[in-house]
Amino acid sequence: MDRGSWNGDSMTADARPAAPALTERQEARRRRILHASAQLASRGGFEAVQMREVAEAAGVALGTLYRYFPSKIHLLVATMQDQLQHLHTTLRKRPPAGDDAAQRVAETLMRAFRALQREPHLADAMVRALTFADRSVSPEVDTVSRLTTAIILDAMGLEHPSPEQLSAVRVIEHTWHSALITWLSGRASIAQVKIDIETVCRLIDLTAEPGTGAARELDRG
Amino acid sequence: MDRGSWNGDSMTADARPAAPALTERQEARRRRILHASAQLASRGGFEAVQMREVAEAAGVALGTLYRYFPSKIHLLVATMQDQLQHLHTTLRKRPPAGDDAAQRVAETLMRAFRALQREPHLADAMVRALTFADRSVSPEVDTVSRLTTAIILDAMGLEHPSPEQLSAVRVIEHTWHSALITWLSGRASIAQVKIDIETVCRLIDLTAEPGTGAARELDRG
């Protein structure tokens, strides 16, 4: 029911209640399932990921699929974890080059956005699942959230963010998810998404430590 | 499998897709349906709104329910329109009293938030439907979005917002929806939502016309 492969360098949390140590064949099954999920999602988005089809494409019985992922939402959120991890390592290889934190974050997010653009159906499936998830998926959604936070903090170049900065990062994440959704459902253009990302990234300057950012003197509340 | 048979127009500004002039009994049916929907949602959230139950509670055949609302998502988004309209008129009666625009918007949103807190299940159903909606519901979701925008602009006291300000408002809406979801799924506390709302509202000052706001001299965009 949960990620197993934690290759070291996670930041603070251990959290991970119990990855019950999968055997090799089990790990392979899990991987086949995730692959099938992503593949089907790439074709036709959320609705195209049908549990029976995933099971068949992964060469696994339906019951087994449900043993590994207790619901379609769990499956798709896990798929998103997977993809995000890829993205994170990709981004680490070529970090953004902007002058200040806000620019780097905006650039990072737009890069991620362009990656998703290449597989809009996959993006659709993952993001819809993510925002539709209810309490039973909270731990998994939280993992995705932490991953996203890590990516953004990376782009900012921050180790020890202040509470204010964390709030700004959360707001950026909110905007990112929600803007993605409006784009995916055809209610906003890419240009609009770009503008909104840049707009929200301005918050970063607002919460920069005194002396390090563009906005040093705002009448603080 | 597709509900493309809508009266022509869609994303043009005009809205209101030609409501074909319902008779009185039809209007009454529609109202009964929306009422049943809200009632069931208040009890048990998204999953408790079951189409057969809505139909029965509204005293209407299942087929009729589907004639009025072509899917469960359509129904819940319409329910949200309804509730938002109430909220809007309520808010107009007692407008927020803050000193600057950012404060008034934050206060308005927190007031709305507290209203939703009183019916968390209803909020759950409506917001989940809203963010899960796919393209086929775009016109209706757009209506909700315009309503929300109107509420925020009201709080700001703006008639003719600049493009920058519209972007800020969109970002606020994104944050509002997404923060609501994280709260509903138990991944954020109310305090955190409040902080994030206040954080994002700072963008309003950033985009205020020169001379009218707190932030007159930021190195432009």
Place this chain on the structure above:
DNA sequence: CGCTAATCTAGAACAAGTTTCAGACTTGCT
């Protein structure tokens, strides 16, 4: 090796959203 518990498989069964259809009822029009 042989045993036991856990896991996996195939397939049926169930639940809720959605579609369909035949027949009854309304509405609008003349």
Place this chain on the structure above:
DNA sequence: AGCAAGTCTGAAACTTGTTCTAGATTAGCG
């Protein structure tokens, strides 16, 4: 009033997520 077109009803059917069951396989262990 009388009729044609559109609407509503009740019930069954279909789809896809989810659960359950009985039997086959596999893993761990003495």
